[in-house]
Amino acid sequence: MRAFLIKRLLGMIPLLFGITVISFAMMHLAPGEPSVVGQELNPRISAQDVERLRSYYGLDKPLSEQYWSWLKRLVRFDFGNSFSADSRPVIDKISERLPVTLWINVLAILLILAVAIPIGVASAVHQDSWGDRIMTVLVFIGFAIPSFWLGLMLMIGLGVNLGWLPISGIHSYGWQHMGFWEQQRDLVRHLTMPVLVSAIGGLAGMSRFMRSGMLEVIRADFITTARAMGVPESSIRYRLALKNAMLPIITLLGLSIPGLIGGSVIIEQLFSVPGMGQLFYEAVLARDYPLIMGITVIGAVLTLLGNMLADVAYAWADPRIRHGGKA
C-alpha cells in the first residue's frame, strides 16, 4: 500500500510540470499584456514607462527564463506577488479565498453521495417501477439543466419572492456583531443555494451510475449464489451488492473534481461568493499572471490529489488490487 501511494505521488510530478508548462506558455503567448503595464488604465503613460514596468515585472526576459525563475520559486512554495495594485503575495490571496470554495465543493460532494446512492439503489432494486421512471426523467433533466440557471430560479423563488434565503455573498450585513451560533446560522443560510446548485449535475450523474452499477451487480453469479444459500435479501442488497456497486462511484467522484472546480467560477460569480472561482475570474480579466498561475497550480494539485484519493479508496475497497493482484 505504501509503495502504491509513493508511486502515485511521484507520478503526479510530471503531470503537474506539464500542466504548468502549457498554462504558462499559453498565457504569455496570447496577444495582449497584463493590464498593469498596458495603456488601458492610463492612456497617457509613455513608452519608456511601459518598458520600465515590463522590466519591473520581469516581462522583458525570454519566456523560458521567466518560466524557470517562476518554477524555482514554486519549489519553495513561493507563488510570487500579484500584479494588481496591492501587489500582495499570491499565496495570501489564495489562502483567503480557498476555504469557502473548498467548503462549498466538499459539502456538494457529501450531498451528492448522501442523495444519489439511496436513489440509485432504490431505482435499481425497483427497476421499471413508477418511481424508477420518474427518477430517470429527473436525471435527464438534471443532466441538461444549466447550473447557473437553476441558481437564478432558486434566487427568484427562495430569495426574491419568498425571502427565505439571502441571494448574494456569504455574510449578512453586521455579521461581525453577531454571536457565534448566529454567525454559523448566517453562513449556512448563505451557502445553501450555492451548495445545492453545485451538486445538481453530479447528483444526476451519480445516481445514474449507482443505478447501472447496482443492476449489473445484482445479476452477478455470486449474488445468485448468496441468495441460494439463504442470505436474507436485505443483506444481499445493502451489504453484498452495494459494496461492489460502489467501486465505479469512487472513480467517478475523482473524475468529477475538475468539473466542480471549474463550476465554482460560474457559481461564485452568480452568488457573489468571494471564493477561488471569483478570484480566478478577476485575475483572468486583469491578466494577473502570477495569480492565474497560482490558482491553476492549486486547482491542478486539488484535481490530482482527488484522483489519487479515488484510486487509493478504490484499492482499499477492492481486495484484488489491495493484495497486489491484477484486477
Next chain:
Amino acid sequence: MSGLAVTVAFIRRHPMMVIGGVIVGTVSLVALLAPWLAPYDPTDINVKAILLPPSWQHWCGTDTLGRDVFSRMLYGARVSLAVGFVAVGIAMLIGILLGAMAGYGGRMADSLIMRWTDMVLCFPTFFLILAVIAFLKPSIWNIMIVIGLTSWMGVARLVRAEFLSLRQREFVLAARATGVPALRLIGRHLLPNAMGPILVSAILGVAGAVLVESGLSFLGLGVQPPNPSWGNILTEGKDNIQIAWWLSLYPGLAILVTVLGYNLLGEGLRDYFDPKMSNRR
C-alpha cells in the same frame, strides 16, 4: 404492416430517440428560420417598451433596452447551435485523429498520446477556456475553437478503444494480409465500423458545448451584446433579478430543452446501436 403501424412501433420501441429527434429537429428549424419567425428585430431598441412582462405583443417580455426577448431567443438558438456544431466538429477531428493514431500506430504512439490525453483530462478545463477567451478577446469564433480544443479527450479514448478491438477482428486481419495500405484500412474498414459510438459521442458533445457556451456568455466572456445569445440574456436576468423574472426564466428553459433533446437523441441512438446495453443505463 402499413407505414403508420411501422412508425408507431418504432416510436414505442425507441421513445427517447424519437422525442430527442423531434426536439433537435424543432430547435434546428427555429434557428434556421429565425429571421422569418421573429416578430421583431432582435437588436431594435425601443425606449417606450422597457422591461415589459410577457404579453401578447411580447411573448417573453422585453429587456432593459426594450428589445423583444422572444426574438432575441430565436436568434440565440442560431448562436448556440453554431457554436455546438463547429466546436464538436473540431473536437471530433482531433479526437478521431489522435485516437486512430493511438489505436493503430503501435505501442509508442499509444502510450504517448494516452499520457497526453490523461493530462488534459486532469486540467480544470473551464479555467483554461476562461483564460484563453479572456486573453484573445471574446468572440464567437474563439469560443468555438477553444471549446473544440478542450473537449476531444473522450472521443480520442473511444476511437482508440474501438480500434484496439477492431484490429484483432478477422475481416481486418484479412484485409491487412491481402496488403491493404494502413490509411485505406483505417478509412474503409476501421472508421466506418466505429461510426456508431462516434456519432453518439458527437451528439452528446453538442449538448455539452451548448452548456459551456451559455456559461461563458453568462459570465460576459461569450457572445458579446448587442448580439443575442441565451447566456447573455440570462446575465441581464441576473442583473434585474428583483424586477424581471422573465429575463431569467425563458432563455434558461430554451437551454434546458435543447440540451435535453441532444442528450435524449444521443442516449437513444446508443441504445439503438447497442440494444444489449440498454437495460443497464
